[in-house]
Amino acid sequence: AKSYNITLLPGDGIGPEVISVAKNVLNLAASTQGIEFKFNEMPMGGAALDLTGVPLPEETLTAAKQSDAVLLGAIGGYKWDKNEKHLKPETGLLQLREGLKVFANLRPATVLPQLVDASTLKKEVAEGVDLMVVRELTGGIYFGKPRGFGTDENGEEIGFNTEVYAAYEIDRIARIAFETARKRSGKLCSVDKANVLEASMLWRKRVIAISEEYPDVELSHMYVDNAAMQLVRNPKQFDTIVTNNIFGDILSDEASMITGSIGMLPSASLGASGPGLFEPIHGSAPDIAGQDKANPLATILSAAMLLKYGLGEVKAAERIELAVLDTLNRGFRTGDIYSPGNILVGCKEMGEQVLKSL
C-alpha cells in the first residue's frame, strides 16, 4: 500500500473541528484506494502562540516540509488581534507559505446548482459560475522590502511597503495559470493595474511573453478596479484569473462571496516541488467555535485538492468530491447554507453523512 505523511495544522477557532472531520474522510477515501495516511498534528497560529510563544514553531515548519502534504484548518481570533506583528497568527501563516515556497494559490469559486440560492446575486447571474483564481502567494507587497516605519524629510512618521515582482516570479505563476486555464475552458484573464503601477507593467509584459508558450489559451487583461466590478456584473465571463498577491487576496474573497457559500470553498497552495498547503478559504469563525456548527465541507474539499494536486491521487479526490455532492443532494446542510426544506446538521453529523456517501 502507498503511504503518505500528512501534516495536520488544526489551528484556531473552528479549525480543530473541521480538520478532525476531514481526517476521517481522508482515511476512508484512502482505504478504498489502497492508500495509507500517517498524520502528524502540529500547533500553528494562535494555538501555537499560546503553547510556544510564536505563531509558527520551527518544529511545525520542519514537520510540514518533511511531509507529503499539509492540511490547515484556520488561524486567528480576537484574542491575538492586538498582538504585535511578529506575534500575530497571520504572520505564522505568511511564514508557512514562505517556508514551503508555495507561490501558487489556486482558489476555485463555484456555484453549485444545489446552493445557487445562497448567493446574494440574482439567480440568473450566479448560476453556472465556475471560476478559478490563481493568486501569486509568496511575492509582491506581502513580502517586498524595504518595509517598516520611519520618518519623512519633514520628520513626519511614515509607514511603507514595497510592491515588487521579479520576472521569474511572474513567469512561474503565469505558467501555472496557463496550465490551469488549458485544463479548464482555455480562457485566462490576467488582472493588474498596468495603467498606474510599474510592478503591474512588468507583470503584464511577462504574462504576454509566457503566453507564446500557450497559443491554445486565450489571454485577456483587465485592470483590477474593473475586475472588481465585472465579478459583480457578470461573474460568468471569467474562467481562470491570474493576479498578484494583494489583488488576489481581494478578488478571490470577492469571488468566493459571489458564490454565497464560502463554507464550501477549498484552496490549494503549490510550489515548484515539495509539499503543498491545503486549506479552506473561510476563517476561524471564533464566534461559533466549539459549538459543532461549522461547515466542514470546505476542509473536506481541500482534502480532495490535497489528493488531486498534492499527491496526484485523482481517483480518491474525485470520490470525495462526489461524496460531497451526494451529501448535498440528500439534503444535508450546515447552518451557513441551510434553507427551508433541507436537513439542518452540525459539523460532525455532516462529516458522518459524507462518510456514508463515500
Next chain:
Amino acid sequence: AKSYNITLLPGDGIGPEVISVAKNVLNLAASTQGIEFKFNEMPMGGAALDLTGVPLPEETLTAAKQSDAVLLGAIGGYKWDKNEKHLKPETGLLQLREGLKVFANLRPATVLPQLVDASTLKKEVAEGVDLMVVRELTGGIYFGKPRGFGTDENGEEIGFNTEVYAAYEIDRIARIAFETARKRSGKLCSVDKANVLEASMLWRKRVIAISEEYPDVELSHMYVDNAAMQLVRNPKQFDTIVTNNIFGDILSDEASMITGSIGMLPSASLGASGPGLFEPIHGSAPDIAGQDKANPLATILSAAMLLKYGLGEVKAAERIELAVLDTLNRGFRTGDIYSPGNILVGCKEMGEQVLKSL
C-alpha cells in the same frame, strides 16, 4: 450676481457629449439662483495627447488651478492604450489630481428605488444601499517613491512601487471621512490590511487617534479582503468607508457596480483649499462615443456635487438632484438603465428632460 469660473475638461470618448449636457444644466440651475458661470474648456487626456503631445498640458493645469471648480468628462481610449506611461491619458489624470492637491475623493454609491432592478444583486440586498467611499487620492502606491524598473541581486528584471503614507496624509483624509460620516449616519468603517502591511498599521493607528476628535462617530475597522466580501454579502451594513488610494480604487468600483447603475454615479475630489475636481465615475466608453447613447446623469450629478462641495451652492445642487429624480420618475432612461415600460432616450434628450424638470 455671483460669478464663478468653471474649467470644463471634456476629455475623450463620451466625455464631450456628457459635458455639453451638464453645462446646459449648470447654466439653467445657476440662472434660477442668481448665479453666473464662466466656462473655460480645455484639452485633457487623449484629446490633449493628439493636440499637444502630452496628456495634461500646462495651460490646462494652470487654467484649472485658477478656476473655482473643475468638471471632467472622461479620459482614455484604445488608441492610447499602448502608449508609454508618461504618454497615457491616465497619467494626465493623476497629474491633475496631484496638481490640484485634491487628496479626498468622495464616491457615493446609492441604489435609487427607481433603479433597484438594474443591480445584479437580489432586490432585498440592493434596495436601500446608500454608502459613501472616501478614498485617499494623492498618496499611497499611486505616487510613492521609489518606483520603476531595475534588476535584483541575481540580475533578474524587476518592477517596483512603494506604498507609503505619512501621518499627516492619513490624518487629513480621516478628518474628511469623520466629517462626512457625521453628516450622514454617524458610522465610519476604515478599511486596511493592517494584519500584513506596515503602511496599513500606521493608517489604523492614525485613524484611531483622529477618532478622539469625533466621539459622536462610531468607528469600525475591516480588512480589505473582508470588505470586498461584505460589499457583496450585505452592502447595507456600510455608511461611510474610508480607505487608501488603491483599496479605494477597487472597492469604490465594486460598490458602484453593486448599484447596477454606474451611469448614474458622480464623484468629487477635494483638497484643503483651491478648486475641487468633479467627474462621473464611469469611463470614456469609446465603443458608444459619438452615438448619442451615453447616460449624462452621472455628469449632471457631478455638476451638482460641484455646486454643493465645490462652491457651497447647496440650493442649486439640490435643485439639480431633484430634477434628475423627477426625470427618472417621468420614466426617461438611457440604454444602460433601461427596462421595459420606460421611455428610451439618448444623451441629448435625457439632458433636455432634466432641463424641463429643472
